Amino acid sequence: MAAEPQSTEKLTSPDGKYSVEVVRGRPSEDSLVISKGEEVIAKVPTPVGPVGSFFQTLWSPDGRYVAINKQRSSRPFPGPGGDSMWIVALATGKVLRQPDDALWNEVEEKASAFIDEKHLTETGGKTFLTLTAIGWEKDRLRFRLEAGFSEIEDRYLFDGLLDPAELKVRDWKVSKATASTRQ
Numbered sequence: 001m002a003a004e005p006q007s008t009e010k011l012t013s014p015d016g017k018y019s020v021e022v023v024r025g026r027p028s029e030d031s032l033v034i035s036k037g038e039e040v041i042a043k044v045p046t047p048v049g050p051v052g053s054f055f056q057t058l059w060s061p062d063g064r065y066v067a068i069n070k071q072r073s074s075r076p077f078p079g080p081g082g083d084s085m086w087i088v089a090l091a092t093g094k095v096l097r098q099p100d101d102a103l104w105n106e107v108e109e110k111a112s113a114f115i116d117e118k119h120l121t122e123t124g125g126k127t128f129l130t131l132t133a134i135g136w137e138k139d140r141l142r143f144r145l146e147a148g149f150s151e152i153e154d155r156y157l158f159d160g161l162l163d164p165a166e167l168k169v170r171d172w173k174v175s176k177a178t179a180s181t182r183q
Helices: 104-110 117-122
Strands: 011-014 016-023 032-038 037-044 054-059 065-072 083-087 095-097 128-137 140-149 153-165 168-176
Touching: 011 054, 016 054, 016 065, 016 128, 032 104, 032 117, 037 128, 054 128, 083 128, 104 168
Parallel strands: none
Antiparallel strands: 011 016, 016 032, 032 037, 054 065, 065 083, 083 095, 128 140, 140 153, 153 168
């Protein structure tokens, strides 16, 4: 089940034990702070973006993980940058997945295998990827990677399940985006 976008600066788990707080400072000092009660268990340095960006938390049903989405409120697509997604193990505060890590590279490589030469030629190789956590299915996180191109309207959706314990992508599906399936 997908969570609704949350625009507050402090997002609390359904059981009230954990929270994710957006801490704004200078861009080089922005961070996401994950806490259990008053105890900080993880601090993720990241440019949180301008006011108007929103964060969404998706808490795993077993209470072991939180997935955090970051999205600009008025996201021009295609455009520079994109959405970001983190997965944090709540028991340890360990960030299991974050932008630009090896898992992101694996997902990007899988998506690139489906983008044909025609699209790369017509767009001069400029593709735009956005990654978003959608919801939890038992102990796996459902995500969507959307691929767009700078010069043409075609978009592709890559849906999959991520096992956070093993950091492996499972059940990979590809479809061409239509107006009703785009985020």
